[in-house]
Amino acid sequence: MKYRSTRDYNSLPHTVSAAQAIKEGLAPDGGLYIPCEIPALTADDMTALAAMSYEDRAAYILGKFLDDYDREALVSDCHAAYSKEKFTEVSGTNYLSGGAAPLYNLDDSTYVLELWHGPTSAFKDMALQIMPRLLSRALKITDEVRTAHILVATSGDTGKAALEGYSDVDGVKITVFYPVDGVSRMQKLQMTTTLGGNVYVAAVDGNFDDAQNGVKAIFGDVSLAEKANENGFFFSSANSINWGRLAPQIVYYVSAYLDLVNSGKIASGDPVNVCVPTGNFGNIFAAYIAREMGIPIAKLICASNSNNVLTDFINTGVYDRTREFHKTISPSMDILISSNLERLLSVCGGAELTGELMAELKSAGKYIAPDALMAKIREHFAGYCMSEDETRATIRDIFAAHHYLIDTHTAVGMGSVKKYRAETGDNTPVILASTASPYKFAADVCGALGLETGEDIEEILNTLSENTDTDIPKPLIAPLTLPVRFTETIAPAGMPDLVFRV
C-alpha cells in the first residue's frame, strides 16, 4: 500500500511505503501522510476478527495498512504492546469486553470505550505503546543503520506516554524536555522515575515554548544533523501527525463494534454513532477511517471544550484560529490548530484544495471551506462544545445517576452526546471514547463532585478514591514510590550539547 501527502503540491505525485511514511513522519511538502486508498473489511475479515483477542485484532488491522511489514512481527509487537503487563485488566459486570480497550455498558444506548488502562492512564498509550515498535521495524525495513534519537518537548502527558512507549525499544533512544515549573507534580514524578536504558529526561529552565523552540532549533540545524550522522544517529519526533500513531487508533473502533455485536447488544450491520472528545483531531479521524473500512458508523460526534474551533468549523465551514485561547479543566484538548483535520480535508476535498487551505491558515490564521466539501463533512460529522460548568455538571450527574466516574475530557464527550440526542432526536447507540482516567485529573474531578481537597497529590487521589469507591490506577501510584532518576535542569541554550552527551 502506498501513502501520499495530504497536499501533494508537486506535479509528480510523491508516494512512499508505510515503513517510509512512519520513518519520515511528515511529507516533504509539509503535508501529512495518508493511505492512497483505504482497505475494506470484508465479511470474512469481520468473522475472523470477531473471534480474536485485542492484540490479534490489532495485528490483523495494522497488517492491512502496513503491508510492507512482516505479519509475524506485527503479531509479536501487538502482543508485547497490549499485554496484561502493560494494560491493567478490568473486572465488573458492566464490562462487555476485556483486553486493552474494554467497553463499559453505561445504559441501553451508551457504551463507553475506556482507552486509559495503559501505563500512563491516558489514551495516548494506545498509540505510543505500539508506535515505537513500528518505527523500530521501519528502520530495519528501510535498511537504516543509524539509531533514531527521539526528541520531545512536553507540557506533561505526551512526555510520559512517549517515555513509556520508547523505553528499551531497539534502535531508538528518547530524550524528553519539560519546562521546569510548567508541569504538575504528578507529571514530573511520572517522567523522572521512568525506567529504561535508552531514556533521558531534563528540565529546561524556561516555559513550554522555550523547550519546544529548543527542540525545533535542533531539528532545523543542518550542522547538528551532520554531527548526529557522524555519531551514528538521526533526530526524529514522536509527534501525533505520524501515521504510525494514527493507524493503531483505528483498531479500537473496529474492536468496540465487534464487542457490541459479540455481546448481543446490536446485530451485525446495525448502525452506531461514535463520540470523541477532540483536540488535534487524530482520535476522531481514526474513527472516520474505521467507518471508511466498512464499520457502520452513522454519525461521528466531535466534542470540544471552550476552545471550540472545530464546532464552529463543522457548523459554519469557517476555520478560524484567531480567537482567544482558553485554559480549561480538559487541558489535553486546549488546541486551536487541529493538525489532523488536514487529513479529513484531503480525503474529502483532494490534495490541491487542502494545500490551498493550509496556506491560508498559515498566512491568515483562517480559511473558508467550499460548500461542497462541507456538505461531505456534515454527512458524517456533527460538532458540539461544552463550557467548564457544563463539563463539571456532567461529571456530577453521571456519577449520581450511574455511580460511574469519568474524567474531564470524557465528560466533554458525554455532555456532547446528550446535546446531540436532544437536538436531533437520534437515539442510535453511541460508542463514547473515554480518553483519560479520572485520577489523572483528580483535583478537577473532586472539584466537580464538590469534594474538598488540599494541595497534596496523594491526599487528592485518596479523597477521590474514598468518596467514589473506585481504585487509584497502579500506574499513578508507582511514581509516588519509585526513586527519581533524572534531576538535571539546563538552560535552553544547553539543549544541543545535552543530546550529544546522553
Ligand SMILES: *Cc1c(COP(=O)(O)O)cnc(C)c1O
Ligand atoms: C490527546 C488527548 C485528547 C485529544 O485527542 P486528539 O487525538 O488530539 O483529538 C483528548 N483527551 C485526552 C485525555 C488526551 O490526552
